[in-house]
Each structure stands twice: as structure tokens, then as C-alpha cells.
Amino acid sequence: MVEGAKPGVRSSGNWLGRRGWSGEEAYYGGSVSLADYCPYLQEFTWRHKSVLVRGSRCSYEENTPKTDVNFALENYGAHSKCFDHSDRVWEQKSCRQIREWQHWGSGCYKYKCEAGRLHIVVGNYSYTCFHASQVLQIRIIKRGWLHKGGVVCPPCRELCGEEFASRNEYCKGGEEPLPPNLYPNDVLTCSAVKLTVPAILIAAILLLLHKINGVQN
Numbered sequence: 051m052v053e054g055a056k057p058g059v060r061s062s063g064n065w066l067g068r069r070g071w072s073g074e075e076a077y078y079g080g081s082v083s084l085a086d087y088c089p090y091l092q093e094f095t096w097r098h099k100s101v102l103v104r105g106s107r108c109s110y111e112e113n114t115p116k117t118d119v120n121f122a123l124e125n126y127g128a129h130s131k132c133f134d135h136s137d138r139v140w141e142q143k144s145c146r147q148i149r150e151w152q153h154w155g156s157g158c159y160k161y162k163c164e165a166g167r168l169h170i171v172v173g174n175y176s177y178t179c180f181h182a183s184q185v186l187q188i189r190i191i192k193r194g195w196l197h198k199g200g201v202v203c204p205p206c207r208e209l210c211g212e213e214f215a216s217r218n219e220y221c222k223g224g225e226e227p228l229p230p231n232l233y234p235n236d237v238l239t240c241s242a243v244k245l246t247v248p249a250i251l252i253a254a255i256l257l258l259l260h261k262i263n264g265v266q267n
Contacts, residue, residue, distance in 0.1 A: 108132050108158035121149070123173040123190060123197050124157045131209060132156050133170060136185045136200025143196045145240035159201065163210035166222035170201055175234040179203035181224030191236040 107113060111127040114120070122140050135154050142149040160171040168179040173190040182205040190197050206221035214220050 106158075113158075117193065121151045121197065122154060122157045122199055123188070123192065125160050125171065126158045127160055129162075130158045130160045132158055133161075133204065134202040136202055138198075138200050140197070140199035143198065143238060144194055145238065154199070157201070161209060163206075163213045166206075166214070166219065168203065168206045168210050168221075170203070172201060173197065173234075177201070177233060178228065179206065180227040182206075184227055187230060187233065189235050189237075191238060196236060196238040 108126055108130040109128055114126040115124060121142050122135065134156050140151045140154045142151070162169040162171065162176065169176045170179065170186060171177075172186070172188055173192060175190060177186040177188075179186070180203075182203060184203040186201045186203065188197060188199050188201060210221055
């Protein structure tokens with residue numbers, strides 16, 4: 051972590067000042083351009099047997115994690131930036147297992163500037179930011195796993211100001227977000243094992259035979 055010249059460097063949009071901190075913390079963020087100024091906890095490149103596997107720059111699509119380890123549903127590419135995660139630990143849940151990922155804090159996601167708002171794309175769903183520091187609650191099922199976590203909205207002008215200006219548009223003022231039920235809210239349904247009528251009859255016959263054998267012995 052390093053100190054910047056001003057809070058919330060707009061060119062990267064990846065400084066911790068986006069969380070609305072007003073003290074000295076607002077001037078701190080990632081120090082490495084390779085990581086797109088994202089405050090990563092891990093290495094900035096991943097290698098396997100001295101071969102480069104992937105890096106952490108948000109703009110490189112090939113850096114998107116493989117599906118089985120993409121717990122926060124990140125999506126790298128030309129129109130991706132690093133966004134803060136909420137204080138909630140990211141969780142993956144299936145019908146048989148729960149995984150909690152401790153190495154979280156920020157992630158790369160695609161975004162869109164439309165209709166005066168910043169929209170962050172997570173897991174192919176588009177979430178609208180209505181004000182700075184709004185926490186987008188994520189509940190998305192991918193390949194049988196329910197991904198739960200949160201992404202923090204930066205101020206619209208930091209990412210969309212210039213783009214809107216080029217189209218003679220502008221960022222709308224902050225307002226109350228949509229009700230939670232209007233955002234994607236996947237529910238993991240785990241059905242219990244159901245016994246059919248024939249299966250129940252077979253089980254009853256086997257139990258009866260077992261009792262008869264027991265009496266004869």
C-alpha cells in the first residue's frame with residue numbers, strides 16, 4: 051500500500067478512497083501498475099514450473115481465473131476495472147459443501163456507463179450503482195455453487211465521467227437503490243432423497259424377510 055497525491059485516483063479507479071473514507075486512508079491504494087493499482091494480497095503473477103500462468107491486470111482477459119477457483123466471479127477484459135469487495139467474506143456453497151475464501155478484498159469486473167449510471171457486471175448479471183459506497187449484494191449460482199459476497203460501488207464520475215462527457219451525458223445524482231428483490235438473487239435448492247413406491251415396497255419386503263429369518267434361527 052502506498053500514499054497517493056489525492057484520494058481516489060480517477061485514472062485507475064482502484065484506490066481505497068472509493069469506500070468513502072475521509073481520513074488519511076483515502077490516499078492509499080495499490081502501488082503496482084501491473085495489478086491495475088488494485089490492493090492485491092497475492093503475487094502479481096502466477097507461475098507453474100517457471101511458466102507464467104496468469105497475471106493480475108484487470109484489462110487482460112486471459113487473467114480471468116479458472117471457473118473452479120473464481121470464487122468472486124471476476125471477469126477481466128478491456129472494459130474491466132478493480133472494485134472493492136465489501137467487508138463480508140466471499141462464500142461458495144453447494145448442497146454438500148461450504149467454502150469461505152479468506153483472500154478477498156477487491157476484484158476485477160467489467161462495467162458499463164449507461165443511462166447516467168455506473169453498472170457493474172458480475173457473473174453475467176448487470177448491477178446498477180445508485181450512489182457511491184453502495185454495496186451490491188451478490189447471490190449467483192454457477193455450476194451448482196452459490197456464490198455470495200459484495201461489491202462496493204465507486205462514485206460514478208470516477209469511471210464514467212469522461213465517457214459520459216464524450217457523449218454529452220452526465221452522471222445522475224445519488225439516490226436510493228432498487229429494492230434487493232429486483233437484483234439477481236439465486237436460491238440454492240437441495241432436494242432430499244425421495245423414495246418411490248416400488249422402492250418402499252422392496253425395502254418393506256426385505257425387512258420382513260429379515261425378521262422371518264431371525265425367528266426361524
